[in-house]
Amino acid sequence: MLNNKINKNFILKIIDKDLKNKKYKKIHTRFPPEPNGFLHIGHAKSIYLNFEIAKIYNGKCNLRFDDTNPLNEKKKYVTSIKKNIKWMGYKWNKKSFYSSKYFKKLNKYAIYLIKKKVAYIDQLSKKEIKEYRGTLIKKGKNSPYRNRSTKENLKLFKEMKNGKFKDGEICLRAKINMKSSNITMRDPVLYRVKHSFHYKTKNKWCIYPTYDFSHCISDFIEGITHSLCSLEFLNNKELYKWILKKINAKNYPKQYEFSRLNLEYTILSKRKLKTLVKKKIVQGWNDPRMPTLSGLKKRGYTPSSIKNFCKKIGISKKNNLIELSLLEHCIRNDLNSNAPRFMAIINPIKVIIINMKKNYNKKIIVQNHPKNKNMGTHKIYFNKIIYIDKSDFKEKFNSKYRRLALNKEVRLRYSYVIKAKKIKKDNQGNIIKIFCTYDKNTLGKNPSNRKIKGVIHWISKKKSITAKFQLFKPIFTIPNPENKKKFLKYINFKSITIKNGFIEKCLLKNKFKNFQFEREGYFIIDKKQSKINKMLTFNKTISLKEKKFK
Structure with a gap:
């Protein structure tokens, strides 16, 4: 049943068991981002x-935008999310889905819960609700509005919908148990007032369901079989089941939690990432230093490298901090096989070759990739x-130095x-x-009477163009x-270095990405910065060898 695309984990074992017991005919998952920032x-x-x-189970996967908070959600985030998922190489089931499309149904379910006497209108302030809820060691206490009549609750909920109340004045809460050991179950808010423009529904609504209320019902409406989320939603699982049971949902989905990704030297909180953007610490959501998919793409990361990274870290229930070097290993491994080789001087x-005629111009043909002849060749030129x-040069030579030094020899690559x-x-x-001589008998071979230890890269002045390099x-x-x-407090304000150098001129006609x-590393052209700088600008993806961070 399983293939080798993904490591076998506890979720796959659960699905295998469900299919074996004929609990489901088809597996149906979903990816439910909130459109309040870029994907990371x-x-x-x-x-x-x-x-x-x-893919594995020949099932379906929905893309659903959980857009129930109009204050932070924007159409541009929807566009970027769709673009990122397509870039990753995935296609979602049919059209994309939106929780906002279910607002009418969600409103009806809220009324149903009021009539069922398991939801009530509360007029405590946000601060008071927090105080009444208690803590992990202190049990909560009932709101004075908890025992309102069904008639009054329905009337007030209708007035909420019609815009009679201001933001924060009133809300709809589930009537569960204020003494529950799980704080999430202490009469959570289901609906609140927000007089805000919604990018999808415009000004049609002034009340919006909470994530907890809309998420589980949206899963149920779409026929999701396995609702997969990170461990931070573990305490919400009980509420997830409670809501679906109370609306009499049949064959409702089950929630399963896995560890969220924590990566070294990185923040993955959208709120914190947004702070970096707002404070202009970075140049935007797609800054190559950002852990967003747009930023990683701009830096030169490939979909296959990110997928391989996800495969290697696996799926478990234990939170841990993943080493940045693992992500770097995945992109380095990918580019080592797929990136053509050129020379750049950063x-x-x-260097002036003093024993060469002024017009000497030796053409040398080199492979674009040493192990892949299908990637073709390009020409380099050696001249004065x-x-x-x-x-790669030291005035004074020492025995450990294998590059160019005064009165010492080195080989130029190719x-x-x-x-x-x-x-x-x-x-x-x-x-x-630096003034040098060259040995005209050493093209492609070592001299017979001496050993040459070092090899360095170089570029002909005539056949080069200026370029900028952004190093991260x-x-x-x-x-x-x-x-x-x-x-x-822990921002590295030296996280970007800009260098001016040269690249091979033939690279202009190249179609590689x-x-x-x-000897420098892997790079990608930054098209936007190239236009701004009016010269080719390259972002360094990763070094050739693993680096240790301090």
Whole structure:
């Protein structure tokens, strides 16, 4: 029944058992985001789980927007969410669904609960409701409005709907048990007044159901079989069942909880991410340093790398902090197989070949990928003036240094062996030029009479163009900023570095999206920044080797 697309976990075992016992004919899951922000890597785990389960069992997966809070929800978030899910490679069942489409039905169910005497209109303030609810060690107490008559409750609920009350003046609560050990069951709010414009229903409603009330009923209306959510909703499970039982729902879905994703050096709270955007600590929801899917895409992450990451972390009931290096391993592994190799100089210094004629221009054909000939080839040119990286030259040589140094040799990648003869410095003592000779008998081979240890990358000045490179570090300085109330205290204000350098000119005609710049890392073109900077701008996706963070 299972394939190898997803690790076998406790949820799949439950589904296997349900199908074996013929509890369901078809499996039906859903991904239910609230459109109040962009999707992030934590949502990717839920997307992967719900859509892959639908694939595995030949079932269905709905995309439903739980849009019951008009204050924070916007159409632009709906658009971005749909775009992200399509980018991940998933298709939802039929059209997309919205909790707001069920407002009429939800309103009728609320009236039904009032008539059933298990819901009442409360006029305590928000602060008073919190005080009456109690704490984990202190039991709650009944609202003075709890025993209103059904007639009065129906009248007040109708007046709520008709806009007679202001925000926060009145609400509809479930009548359950104010002494319950589960605080969620202490007469939770089902409906509240919000005189706000809703991106979908406009100004048609001024009362809105809470998430707890709408979510379970929406699952029931859509025929969801397994309602999968993160562990933070564990205490809501009892309320989920209570509501569905009280509205006489038959064959209603069951809720199952799994651990949410917690990632090192990252926050995944949409509220906190929104703070980063509002305070302009980042350039927007799709900033390459953000853990949003849009940000990861802009940084060069691929759908397959994110899916592989979700597969590797698995599904369990235990919360833990996932190492950032695992996510980086997944993208590095993907790009190693699929990204073509080019050369770029990020910290350039000029090299002049003094024993070469001015017009000498040697064309060299190199593979785009050393292990994949189908990716084709491109041309590089060796001539009198080239650029190398500043870090690849030292004035004074030591035995551990395997790059270019005065009176020492090094091999240029795909090209010749060169030897540094002299240097030129500016008034501040900085090296600005290196004068070298080249051994014309070493193209593609080592000299027979000596051993050349180092290999460095380079670019011809004639066949290069200027480019900008955006290099990134984690946006937080500590491994677990999510646990800190004052999380802004741990912002890494040096999380982005911009370098000016050169790339191979032939790259302009290339149609690849991701690139490996040899010895530098994996990069992707930032189209928006390229327009702003009026030159090609690259975002660094990841280094070639795993880095340790401090």
